[in-house]
Amino acid sequence: MKIILLGPPGAGKGTQAKLICEKYKLPHISTGDIFRKHILEETKLGILTKEFIRKGELVPDELTLSLVENRLREDDCKQGFLLDGFPRTINQAELIYDYLLSIDTYIHRVILLDVPSEVVFKRNTGRRICIDCGSTFHITYNPSKYKSKCSYCYGDIIQREDDKEETVLHRLKIYEEERDRLIKFFNTTKLLRIIYGNSPIEDVFKAVCSAIET
Ligand code: AMP
Secondary structure, eight states: OEEEEEOOTTSSHHHHHHHHHHHHTOOEEEHHHHHHHHHHTTOHHHHHHHHHHHHTOOOOHHHHHHHHHHHHTSGGGTTOEEEESOOOSHHHHHHHHHHHHHTTOOOOEEEEEEOOHHHHHHHHHTEEEETTTOOEEETTTBOOTBTTBOTTTOOBEEOOGGGSHHHHHHHHHHHHHHHHHHHHHHHHTTOEEEEEOSSOHHHHHHHHHHHHHO
């Protein structure tokens, strides 16, 4: 099963992706997570992409596409995968669609988590992460037990550079510019299901599973 998860930053794609991957036994491919890992490990790709991510810009297509193609060639993707945060542009969508067809495979479902921009703005700017174990918190909706330390490992909790107010507004603007074109593209393939994502996690997950299974 091959699934693509779309939606604005802060729509809950990461949370839903985890649940979907557990249930359907799929590898979770999040381009944002892969880029962040490269940045942390100071690889060549990390050095090349760091500034784009810090400013909330999209990483250029040639870097993103080769990263995704290489990842999809790995053995664990043979039976399926979930793409989270990719494609983000119409160019990426067309290329991945053609690429998958060229290797004789197809996308099972494209799911767009739709959440109003004022809600995702608050979710992003209030998000905090643990620099040691990667756990995610929210200053209002899900605060850590120990304020600036992680509830799970007592590591330091920080705000991601790209979750600062101005950068979030920029990321949302970029998302909105591409959103309608992505919807149009995946609508023509009849693969798209739009799910309202501003509901409790379990309710969104139920709707997601039903979209996958029907
Ligand atoms: P995310 O964690 O999905 O919000 O991604 C964090 C950042 O990684 C984005 O703001 C972009 O700078 C970069 N990024 C992730 N996925 C893509 C993509 N498909 N195309 C271009 N840049 C991306």
